[in-house]
Amino acid sequence: MKKKVVILGGGVAGMSAAHELIERGFDVALYEYKKIPGGxxxxxxxxxxxxxxxxxxxxxxxxxxxxxxxxxxxxxxxxxxxxxxxxxxxxxxxxxxRMGMARFDHPLTVLLSSFPSSIEDLKTALRSIIDSDLNLSEDEIELAAAKTWQVMSSCRERKLLEYQNISWWEFIDAENQSVHYQKFFATITRTLVAAKAKESNTKTIGDVAAALFLDMLTPGVTNxxxxxxPTNDVWIGPWLHFLQEKGVDYHLGAEVTSIQCKNNAITSVTVVENGETHTVGGDYFLSALPVEVFAKLISDEMLVEAPNLAAIQKLSTSVQWxxxxxxxxxxxxxxxxxxxxxxxxxxxxxxxxxxxxxxxxxxxxxxxxxxxxxxxxxxxxxxxxxxxxxxxxxxxxxxxxxxxxxxxxxxxxxxxxxxxxxxxxxxxxxxxxxxxxxxxxxxxLEPLLVNNVHTFDLRPFAYTRIPNLFLASDYVRTNTDLASMEAANEAARRAVNCILDAADSDAPPCEIFEMYEHDLLTLWHKHDKKRFEQGLPWEGKILDTKRFSIHALAEILF
CATH class of the missing domain: 3.90.660 (Polyamine Oxidase; Chain A, domain 2)
Structure with a gap:
């Protein structure tokens, strides 16, 4: 018999999980509070x-x-x-x-969003440099370039264990720079992802900024x-139709009001649908609800079985509008x-x-x-x-x-x-x-999670200590590491892989992609990883490979 998975929440995470599960032979029922799918x-x-x-x-x-x-x-x-x-x-x-930078005291500056592919693109790129007038000093430009390079060339371990606990404001030394520097390099974080530079962590902001920057410099990449x-016309609506055709039992206007836990297992959830209250049972339960919604559903019984779920309740305060x-x-x-x-x-x-x-x-x-x-x-x-x-x-x-x-x-x-x-x-x-x-x-009703400093340890894995409860939402630990539809999809894939393992399924696991990895920087990443493992700080200089012998390069690489 098919194993039944009950998915709570029908946004990108819930729909992604339903997609992967239904293609792997599971019986899937999904409950979404709103009357429109997509979160x-x-x-x-x-x-x-x-x-x-x-x-x-x-x-x-x-x-x-x-x-x-x-x-x-x-x-x-x-x-x-x-x-x-x-x-x-x-x-x-x-x-x-293209992209634009608009200011109160300066005409709109038009910038390229990708590598130039025509003479007109090149003209736009050159014109934007001339017209930008950012009022930055040479020292500030040099500092910004150095900080960008530091993020790009730092190893993953340093980012995860060091930069997660440093605010973007501190990392770029904004406090000691001009108002113009602070406006461009610090306050732009709130424009892009509603993150405050003094609170958001350097790993998340730095990784995304470096990825956007490198993609802009890479020929053939659409940044x-x-x-x-409209989103539901050309994406979400066709997706819902596809899932329902495949057999997903998708419920709109269905609010999950409580989760029942007994003997270290989720036994059912209570749902209010069309004015009626009923319980839903299943073999596995997957929460794809936003962090602030799921936090309110964590019961004392669930905390007894999985005390670390309390961290989610604390994490739920790290949201912005x-x-x-x-x-x-x-x-x-x-x-x-x-x-x-x-x-x-x-x-x-x-x-x-x-x-x-x-x-x-x-x-x-x-x-x-x-x-x-x-x-x-x-x-x-x-x-x-x-x-x-x-x-x-x-x-x-x-x-x-x-x-x-x-x-x-x-x-x-x-x-x-x-x-x-x-x-x-x-x-x-x-x-x-x-x-x-x-x-x-x-x-x-739907604020946005922001990855602030000292919050990484609060973020859960896709599995929990309750064997049949799994998590798929943008607050789960992912390679994406940014509250976004990409993180929601990756979290869903991780949760589905955990369900496959719990069910002893022989279906192929969902593919998990690496993020923010750039082959051209591999040499520097390996060099910094070696320094990090030795307790040394980031070196602060561009590695000149011409000065290294074959043996020295081999030592760094291997």
């Missing part, structure tokens, strides 16, 4: 926006970003059928050739990709063909103009038919006062949030010419995960 990766309709038979306008929890170094989630996407696509929904990813339509707002425009304003980081915005905004990437998508069939452009924005800082009302996002009403974000974007883009004006604005939509308890007090 943080989902898109959603704007309620009531469609008129005269048109569909509702598309909204997003936050815009999607698929860096070139992602390997797990893109591998899964290739196995999700989509029309005549040879590589399934993976072929719905399109390259993003940034986005989907060619990173939430999307869409601005629907009466004309399509591309801004730049890629993502834009608003360096001076107090609320750490990033945006992308979406329609330019949605080839074949007719926005005229949405809303009232007059929307021609969508500016999708992420708000990553909810605790710094804004420029319009002088209040934090936490203190603002919904309407004040819409006005404040719009004003910060306009002030960043409108310099030598007016890129955005109020007449262009049709309407806006704030992610409904932001729930207003009253006009100003609010909660976020």
């Amino acid at each position: 943080k990766a989902r898109s959603m309709p704007v309620p009531g926006s469609g008129t005269d038979g048109r569909f509702d306008l598309p909204g997003e929890h936050g815009f999607r970003f698929f860096p070139g170094f992602y390997r797990h989630i893109t591998d899964t996407m290739k196995r999700i059928p989509y029309g005549q696509n040879e590589n399934g929904v993976f072929d719905n990813l399109v390259p993003v050739p 940034d990709r986005v989907l060619n339509g 990173m939430t999307g707002i869409q601005y629907y425009l009466k004309e399509d304003v591309e801004v730049v063909r890629g993502h834009v980081a608003y360096m001076d915005s107090p609320w750490a905004l990033t945006s992308i103009s979406q329609i330019q990437f949605w080839d074949g998508y007719d926005i005229r069939n949405r809303g009232d038919g007059t929307v021609k452009g969508i500016l999708s924005v992420d708000v990553s800082d909810w605790t710094t006062p804004g420029i319009l009302f002088g209040k934090t996002a936490m203190e603002c009403t919904k309407e004040e949030i819409h006005q404040e974000v719009w004003e910060q974007i306009k002030r960043s883009l409108n310099h030598t010419e007016v890129v955005l004006d109020d007449e262009m604005l049709h309407s806006s939509f704030l992610d409904p995960d932001i729930q207003f308890l009253n006009p100003r007090d609010k909660i976020n």
Whole structure:
């Protein structure tokens, strides 16, 4: 008989686990609280926006970003059928050739997101160097380069055991540098991943930054990709259809309210579905719930059997808010063909103009038919006062949030010419995960885990001391080491491999990919690993292989 796996949570982690399990012959039932699949990766309709038979306008929890170094989630996407696509929904990813850096006191700087592939790209690269005007001293540029090299050339062991416990702010010596240095190299962390430079650890920030940087310098590598339509249209929806066709029993609008544990085993979970409460049993239980949700379900009985689960409850406090707002425009304003980081915005905004990437998508069939452009924005800082009302996002009403974000974007883009004006604005939509308890007090139903210093030891493995309980979410220990859809997918693969082992299954294990490994740097990594094992610090210089004999090189390598 098939072994039954009960999956709690239907975001990327839950759907990834269901995908791997159903293909390996398990009976899979999945329970998702929301009525739309996909978790943080989902898109959603704007309620009531469609008129005269048109569909509702598309909204997003936050815009999607698929860096070139992602390997797990893109591998899964290739196995999700989509029309005549040879590589399934993976072929719905399109390259993003540019990115923008917007500031209050400087025109938009356009940068390349990948290695130049044309004369026009080369011109853009050279122009961006001239126009960037970052006001950094030569010493600060040299320091930034040295710190980047240090992260790139450090061994994995040093990163894991040393850099996990050093804040990014401390590592780059931001405290002793200019405001301009702090703004560019330190505060950009909150723009990219809602991480505060003084709290987030160097390994996570450094690994991601180095990977993005190296991919930009590697010919043929696409450093940034986005989907060619609303997320649920071109990815999540087809994925759900595929899973259900394969036999996954996928329940939407089903809230897991408790987990029953007895005699060192999970016996069942309690689910509220369509207003009715029932229990669900199974052989194995896999939690793909966000850390802050699962932490509340950990019972005293579970802690008796697996005391280390208490660390998850502590880890659940390491979350920040990173939430999307869409601005629907009466004309399509591309801004730049890629993502834009608003360096001076107090609320750490990033945006992308979406329609330019949605080839074949007719926005005229949405809303009232007059929307021609969508500016999708992420708000990553909810605790710094804004420029319009002088209040934090936490203190603002919904309407004040819409006005404040719009004003910060306009002030960043409108310099030598007016890129955005109020007449262009049709309407806006704030992610409904932001729930207003009253006009100003609010909660976020889906905050984002941030890898702060001294939190790595709190992060669990995909298995637990309860033999039939497994964990698959972006807070699990992974090679990805960043709260993202990539980490969620990798965590799901690890959890499935643990279930295969527990079930004595002869099905092939899920592939786990290495991350942040660069063959060109192998020599330096081995050299630093040897120093680390001897208790020595990172050497601080570029290894000149010409000065080494064959024997010396062999000693380093082997």
